[in-house]
Amino acid sequence: MTDASPAAQLATGNALELEGVTRAFGALRAIDDVSFAVAAGERRAVIGANGAGKTTLFNVITGDFPATAGRVRFFGEDVTAVPAYDRIRMGLRRTYQSSLLFRDLSVWDNLFLAVRGVARGRFAFRRPRGSHPSRAATEDLLERVRLQAVAQRPVSSLSHGQQRQLEIGMALAGAPRLILFDEPAAGLSPAERRELVALLSALPTHMGFILIEHDLDIALRVVQQVTVMHNGRVLKHGTPQQIESDAEVAAIYMGGGRH
Amino acid sequence: MSAAQWRKAMNFSATSRHWAGGRVVPPPAGRAATPASTPPAINGQRLWRHIGARHVVVLAAVLLYPWIVPPFFTFQIGGQALALGLIALSLTFLAGYGGMLSLAQMTVAGIAGYVVAILGESGTPQISLGWPWWLVVLFAIAAGTASATFIGWLSVRTEGIYTIMITLAIGVAFFYLAQQNYEIFNGFQGFQKVVPPVVLGVDWRSPVPYYYLVLFWALCGYFFVKYLIRAPFGVALQGVRDNARRMSALGFSPVAHRVAAYAVAGVIASIGGVLLVWYNGLISPGSVGTGWLINILIIAVLGGLRHPVGPFIGAVVFVLLQNFAIDLVDRERFNLVIGLIFLVIVLFSPDGLLGWWAWLRERAGRRLARSAVGGKDWRSVGVQQARPAGRS
Numbered sequence: 001m002t003d004a005s006p007a008a009q010l011a012t013g014n015a016l017e018l019e020g021v022t023r024a025f026g027a028l029r030a031i032d033d034v035s036f037a038v039a040a041g042e043r044r045a046v047i048g049a050n051g052a053g054k055t056t057l058f059n060v061i062t063g064d065f066p067a068t069a070g071r072v073r074f075f076g077e078d079v080t081a082v083p084a085y086d087r088i089r090m091g092l093r094r095t096y097q098s099s100l101l102f103r104d105l106s107v108w109d110n111l112f113l114a115v116r117g118v119a120r121g122r123f124a125f126r127r128p129r130g131s132h133p134s135r136a137a138t139e140d141l142l143e144r145v146r147l148q149a150v151a152q153r154p155v156s157s158l159s160h161g162q163q164r165q166l167e168i169g170m171a172l173a174g175a176p177r178l179i180l181f182d183e184p185a186a187g188l189s190p191a192e193r194r195e196l197v198a199l200l201s202a203l204p205t206h207m208g209f210i211l212i213e214h215d216l217d218i219a220l221r222v223v224q225q226v227t228v229m230h231n232g233r234v235l236k237h238g239t240p241q242q243i244e245s246d247a248e249v250a251a252i253y254m255g256g257g258r259h
Numbered sequence: 260m261s262a263a264q265w266r267k268a269m270n271f272s273a274t275s276r277h278w279a280g281g282r283v284v285p286p287p288a289g290r291a292a293t294p295a296s297t298p299p300a301i302n303g304q305r306l307w308r309h310i311g312a313r314h315v316v317v318l319a320a321v322l323l324y325p326w327i328v329p330p331f332f333t334f335q336i337g338g339q340a341l342a343l344g345l346i347a348l349s350l351t352f353l354a355g356y357g358g359m360l361s362l363a364q365m366t367v368a369g370i371a372g373y374v375v376a377i378l379g380e381s382g383t384p385q386i387s388l389g390w391p392w393w394l395v396v397l398f399a400i401a402a403g404t405a406s407a408t409f410i411g412w413l414s415v416r417t418e419g420i421y422t423i424m425i426t427l428a429i430g431v432a433f434f435y436l437a438q439q440n441y442e443i444f445n446g447f448q449g450f451q452k453v454v455p456p457v458v459l460g461v462d463w464r465s466p467v468p469y470y471y472l473v474l475f476w477a478l479c480g481y482f483f484v485k486y487l488i489r490a491p492f493g494v495a496l497q498g499v500r501d502n503a504r505r506m507s508a509l510g511f512s513p514v515a516h517r518v519a520a521y522a523v524a525g526v527i528a529s530i531g532g533v534l535l536v537w538y539n540g541l542i543s544p545g546s547v548g549t550g551w552l553i554n555i556l557i558i559a560v561l562g563g564l565r566h567p568v569g570p571f572i573g574a575v576v577f578v579l580l581q582n583f584a585i586d587l588v589d590r591e592r593f594n595l596v597i598g599l600i601f602l603v604i605v606l607f608s609p610d611g612l613l614g615w616w617a618w619l620r621e622r623a624g625r626r627l628a629r630s631a632v633g634g635k636d637w638r639s640v641g642v643q644q645a646r647p648a649g650r651s
Binding site for chain 2 (some may be wrong): 062063064083084085088089094096100101102103104105109112113114116117118121122123124125126127128134170173174
């Protein structure tokens with residue numbers, strides 16, 4: 001379903017452009033005048049101490065919270081005032097820091113909802129037959145995140161690691177063009193982290209993503225660009241090598257407090 | 260390529276014509292409004308496997324019922340309970356699966372009922388237009404559905420107590436409109452002699468035909484809801500109920516889904532409204548007063564919101580109480596009785612009578628498991644034997 005052909009044509013220009021994006025909660029500016037662009041197909045990490053505004057940045061990009069000021073462009077289209085669900089239908093996806101899943105529904109249902117959300121027939125009154133493409137797409141997602149064995153179990157019975165995998169699977173539904181991963185490795189075991197890195201590395205090249213990650217080992221292994229945020233502002237951009245050896249960044253991470 | 264073209268390219272090609280198949284799953288014991296899905300029914304045979312003995316017994320019982328009981332029970336109890344149950348089913352669908360507690364479902368039914376009286380024949384020929392019955396019914400259901408959609412559109416942006424308040428306000432507003440408008444609604448008196456037509460030589464007003472008519476629509480409503488909650492629309496609606504923001508992040512518009520749910524519930528309530536006005540033979544502001552708005556809520560909660568059979572059970576209990584409580588207490592004390600019973604059921608079983616049913620089944624299952632351990636006297640059952648069977 002994610003045939004590269006139409007997507008590859010689109011992999012030109014910028015996937016995402018932020019222009020002076022600000023989000024204030026009362027007097028607090030969670031993100032303040034953030035501007036940067038992400039090229040189509042680019043993989044970028046956003047790092048920064050807790051409270052640096054990374055998740056708020058994601059919320060503004062996806063439309064979960066509207067921006068207080070500034071512009072968000074998605075593949076050239078101004079989406080600042082577009083509701084979240086329309087941005088998703090345009091090819092934007094996200095995962096949540098703490099898994100936001102439908103806990104009473106089965107794994108299969110969760111993935112099915114993700115597939116249907118970006119397909120036609122969201123209001124279909126008829127149940128899909130076995131041969132329906134949305135069923136095949138759901139099975140395909142199940143396989144990609146290796147949850148076939150628990151497909152019919154309710155999400156609430158899953159382990160933390162499996163829930164994280166499901167969260168990622170839901171973000172891969174349809175034909176994503178840019179995925180925002182919010183700390184996908186949080187709470188995962190070393191083995192699960194290796195699997196996650198493999199999964200992220202194996203994504204088709206036209207599929208760009210932005211990754212929030214505290215674990216620099218993971219972040220720096222799968223991305224081409226790194227943005228460092230501090231107190232709601234962009235501190236600097238660079239390649240993983242530049243960032244890794246940057247004294248200022250090291251100071252923030254060591255002194256500025258992971259706690 | 261523009262975003263619109265992209266969207267078109269990425270949408271699934273239109274094979275949605277071929278949708279079918281039944282995934283009928285017994286709801287799990289817990290929060291059963293959201294049963295887990297199962298693999299699809301590849302052929303019709305799968306469907307039959309889900310039909311248990313109790314389904315056959317219930318179906319046989321409701322079909323044979325009018326031949327066993329006197330006409331009073333057929334019409335006053337059976338007919339009224341099924342019509343009220345159908346209206347309450349629309350609330351069960353909205354509240355149980357959509358998380359929207361609307362008090363205006365009786366208003367929707369009442370609008371459909373008024374349209375039947377105004378466009379069709381009644382004891383007030385100055386107002387009633389006397390259109391053919393089938394056209395009247397079509398218009399009634401269309402008007403009810405349209406008003407339900409409008410009520411939904413007004414109220415879906417609110418949640419919890421505010422939904423209750425706004426739908427109550429709409430319901431009360433319609434009550435006063437009907438009471439004070441004489442040109443269309445004939446004011447306080449309303450319309451008398453609104454009777455079902457004689458079609459195919461059958462007088463649908465007489466108890467047995469009316470019972471089967473309303474039973475047919477009740478079964479339609481029941482199976483429709485049961486089917487719909489496992490269809491993409493129904494699953495998405497339950498997703499919106501559980502976490503609207505997450506649904507938005509999956510590409511669903513929560514507002515659109517909620518309004519659509521109101522429209523669907525509106526169709527069910529309108530059919531119920533047409534049947535109820537035929538049952539009563541009249542419609543007046545009292546039919547859509549606050550008392551009835553709340554009675555529908557009582558029926559739905561009494562039965563249980565977690566399964567579409569709930570409102571019908573609730574309606575049977577409600578109608579029985581309504582008819583027989585006056586043998587025990589004064590007519591004016593009826594609300595006291597229904598209130599007390601409501602209180603007891605809600606206190607001891609938040610899932611209504613369905614919750615008791617589930618509890619009894621669980622108990623019976625445990626007892627069965629215990630007796631299966633050896634069929635001996637309980638004292639002779641060793642601890643090791645009893646333990647694995649006792650709980651599970």
